[in-house]
Amino acid sequence: GYADALMFDWQGRVAECTGANVFFVKDGQVHTPIADCFLDGITRRTVIDLCKKRGFEVIERRIMPEELASFNECFITGTAAEVT
Numbered sequence: 001g002y003a004d005a006l007m008f009d010w011q012g013r014v015a016e017c018t019g020a021n022v023f024f025v026k027d028g029q030v031h032t033p034i035a036d037c038f039l040d041g042i043t044r045r046t047v048i049d050l051c052k053k054r055g056f057e058v059i060e061r062r063i064m065p066e067e068l069a070s071f072n073e074c075f076i077t078g079t080a081a082e083v084t
Contacts, residue, residue: 003084004076006068009037014063020078023047024071029057031071043077 006022009015014033016022021044024031030051035044051058076084 004081007038008065009033012065014065014068017076017078017081020076020081020084023075023077024063024068025073025075026071029059031059031061031063033063034060041078043079043082047077047083 004017004020006017007015014022016033016038021035021038021041022032030048032044032048048058048060
């Protein structure tokens with residue numbers, strides 16, 4: 001019943017999905033992991049730019065699995081996934 005899986009980096013932090021980058025929304029801010037151990041995709045960069053142009057604060061940071069329940073929304077981006 002799931003569309004994708006969430007992947008962690010070698011230190012146990014949220015990194016990406018199996019073939020897409022991941023974003024989370026909380027209090028009107030868009031959070032996404034720092035792209036230091038996974039592909040900083042073209043679609044990811046485009047979505048970050050579009051969010052900023054529309055006035056959303058985009059925060060690239062380390063995201064721990066324990067934080068996931070605190071987010072209101074989640075979406076993924078990628079060439080195949082588009083924006084889901």
